[in-house]
Amino acid sequence: MVTRIALSGLASAASVVSLLLSGPVGRAPAPLEWGAGPLTVAALPRITYVAHRGGAREVPENSMAGLATAYERGTAQVLDFDTRLLRDGTPVVFHDETLNRTTYLGGAVRGLDAREWRGVRLRPKDRLPGSWRSERPPTVAEVLDRFGGRIVLMLEAKDPLSLDRLAEMIRSRGLTRSVFVNSNDPEVARRVHRLGLLSQVWRSAQQLRTDRPERWRSFVDLLDVDHRARDADLARAVNSGIARVWAHTVVTDAQRDRVLALGCDGVITDAPGRLARAAQRGARP
Numbered sequence: 001m002v003t004r005i006a007l008s009g010l011a012s013a014a015s016v017v018s019l020l021l022s023g024p025v026g027r028a029p030a031p032l033e034w035g036a037g038p039l040t041v042a043a044l045p046r047i048t049y050v051a052h053r054g055g056a057r058e059v060p061e062n063s064m065a066g067l068a069t070a071y072e073r074g075t076a077q078v079l080d081f082d083t084r085l086l087r088d089g090t091p092v093v094f095h096d097e098t099l100n101r102t103t104y105l106g107g108a109v110r111g112l113d114a115r116e117w118r119g120v121r122l123r124p125k126d127r128l129p130g131s132w133r134s135e136r137p138p139t140v141a142e143v144l145d146r147f148g149g150r151i152v153l154m155l156e157a158k159d160p161l162s163l164d165r166l167a168e169m170i171r172s173r174g175l176t177r178s179v180f181v182n183s184n185d186p187e188v189a190r191r192v193h194r195l196g197l198l199s200q201v202w203r204s205a206q207q208l209r210t211d212r213p214e215r216w217r218s219f220v221d222l223l224d225v226d227h228r229a230r231d232a233d234l235a236r237a238v239n240s241g242i243a244r245v246w247a248h249t250v251v252t253d254a255q256r257d258r259v260l261a262l263g264c265d266g267v268i269t270d271a272p273g274r275l276a277r278a279a280q281r282g283a284r285p
Contacts, residue, residue, distance in 0.1 A: 037149075038148065038149025038150075038174055038175060038177075038178050039149055039150060039151060039152060039178060040152070040177035040178050041152055041177055041178070041180075041198065041221075042177070043152075044077055044078070044152060045077060046265060047260065047265055047266065047267070048077050048078060048244075048246065048265065048266040048267070049075065049076040049077055049078070049266070049267050049269065049272050049275065049276060050076055050077075050078040050079075050080050050154060050246065050266060050267065050268040050269065050272070051067075051070040051075075051076035051078070051079050051080060051269070051272045052080045052248065052249050052268050052269055052270050052272075053066075053080060053081060053082065053095065053270070054066035054067045054069070054070045054079065054080070054081065055069075055070045055076070055269070055270060055271060055272045055273065056270040057128075057251065057270040057271045057274075058070075058128070058129060058270070058271055058272070058273050058274070059128065059132070060102075060122055060124040060125070060128065060132050060135075061095065061102065062081050062082055062093045062094060062095055062102075062122075062137060063122050063124075063132075063135055063137065063138070064135065064138045064142065064143070064146070065132065065133070065135055067079050067081065067138075067143065067146075067147065068146075070272060070273075071147060071150070071151055073272075073273055075272045075273045075275075075276035075277075076269075076272040076276070077151065077152060078151065078152045078153065078154050078180075078266075079147060079151055079152075079153050079154065080153075080154040080155075080156070080182075080268065081093050081143060081153070081154070081155055081156075082094060082095040082155070082156045082158055083140050083155050083156065083157055083158060083159075083162060083166065084097070084109045084110070084158045084159055084162075085110060085159045085161060085162045085165075086109065086110065086112050086113055086114060086117055087110055087111060087112060087113045088113040088114055089165060090113070090114045090117065090139060091139065091140035091141070091162050091165055091166060091169070092109070092117060092137060092138070092139050092140060093137055093138045093139065093140060093142075093143055094109055094137050094158075095158070096109070097109060097110070097158075099120065102122055102123060103120050103121060103122055103123055103137070104121050104123050104134070105120055105121075110159075114139075117136070117137075117139070118136060119136075120136055120137055121134040121135065121136060122134055122135055122136070122137055140155065140166065140169060141169060144169060144170070144173055144175065144179075145173075148173050148175045148178060148179070149173070149174070149175060149178055152178055152179070152180070153175075153178065153179045153180070154179070154180040154182055154200065155179060155180070155181060155182065156181075156182040156183065156202075157181055157182065157183055157188070157192075160183065160185070160188050160191070163181070163188070163191055163192065163195060164195070166181060166197075167181075167192075167195040167196070167197055170197060171196070176196055176197055176198070177198065179197070179198060180198045180199075180200040180221065180222050181197050181198065181199060181200060182200040182201070182202055182222075182224065183200070183201060183202070184201065184202055184203070184204075184207075185201070186201050186216050186220070188201075189201040189216065189219060189220050190219045193219035193220070193221075194219075198221045198222070199219055199220050199221050199222070200220070200221065200222040200223075200224055201216065201220050201222075201223060201224065202224035202225075202226075202248060203223070203224070203225055203226065203237075204226050205226040205228040205229040205230070205233070207226075208225060208226065208229045208230075208233040208234070208236075208237065209229075209230070209233060211233075211236075211237075212236075213236065213237050213240035213242060214239075214240040214241055214242075216240070216242065217240055217241040217242045220242050221242075221243060221244065222242070222243070222244045222245075222246060222266075223237055223240065223242045223244070223245045223246075224246055224247075224248055224268065225237045225245060225246070225247050225248070225259075225264070226247070226248060227247040227248065227249070227250050227255050227258070227259050231262060234247070234259065234262045234263070234264065235262055235263065237264075238262060238263035238264060239263075244265060244266060245263070245264050245265060245266070246264060246265065246266025246267065246268055247259035247264045247266070247267060247268065248268035249268055249269065249270055250267050250268065250269045250275070251269060251270050251271050251275075253275065253278050256269070256275055
C-alpha cells in the first residue's frame with residue numbers, strides 16, 4: 001500500500017578512446033558519441049571514475065536528470081544506478097525497498113505496478129548544489145535506451161529475481177560488454193557470469209576481513225571494495241587475480257589517493273565532479 005508523505009520545502013578504437021578518457025588537462029571532456037558499435041569496457045582508462053547513483057552528492061540520486069548531468073559533465077567514465085522490481089516485474093531505477101526516503105510517497109516499491117510507477121515523483125535533497133525539479137524515477141529500459149553504448153553502465157540488481165529479465169534487456173540491446181551487473185553476493189555474481197554478462201561483486205570492509213576473493217576470479221569481472229577496509233584486505237583484493245578492483249564510496253581526495261596507492265584501479269564516488277576537478281589541479285589522477 002502506498003501512503004503520502006508531506007512535501008518538504010567502439011571499442012574498435014579502444015586505444016584512442018582510452019587516451020581521451022584518461023584525464024582532462026584543462027577541463028572535463030565533452031561526452032563522446034559513438035558510431036556503429038557501442039562503447040565497451042575495453043575503452044575504459046587505466047584509472048576509472050564511477051558516478052555512484054549518478055553522483056549522489058552532486059545530483060538527485062538514481063534520477064534521469066542526475067545521470068544525464070553526470071554523463072554530460074564527462075567527469076566519470078561509468079554511470080552507476082540501482083535496480084528493483086515492481087509488482088508486475090518491471091525493473092526500475094531505485095535504491096531503497098521503500099519509497100519513503102527519496103520520494104513524496106511511502107510504501108514498498110514492490111507494491112506498485114508500471115502504471116502506478118508513473119505517479120511517483122522524486123524529492124531532491126535540499127543540500128544538493130543547483131536547482132532540481134521533481135521527476136519520475138526512470139525504468140531500467142529507459143536508462144539503457146538513453147545511455148547504453150554511449151558510456152559504460154553499472155547497475156546493482158537489488159532483487160536477484162530480476163537477473164533473467166535484466167539479462168534479456170542487456171543482450172537485446174547488444175550491451176553485454178558495456179554493462180556491469182552488481183551484487184553483494186558472490187553466488188549472484190556467478191549467476192550473472194553464467195548469463196553471459198559482466199559480473200561485479202561489492203563487499204563491505206567487514207566482509208573483506210574474511211573474504212578470499214581469489215576464489216572468485218573465474219566468474220567475477222569487477223571486485224568492488226569498501227575504501228574503509230584495512231590496507232592488508234585491500235591489498236589481498238588487488239592481488240586476487242580479478243581484472244578490475246574499484247573502491248567505493250569515495251568522497252575525499254585522501255580516500256581516493258589511499259585506494260589508488262594500494263593498487264585499486266577505479267574510484268566509485270558520490271562526488272565525481274569535485275574529485276575530477278581536484279585531479280586536474282594536480283592530485284593523483
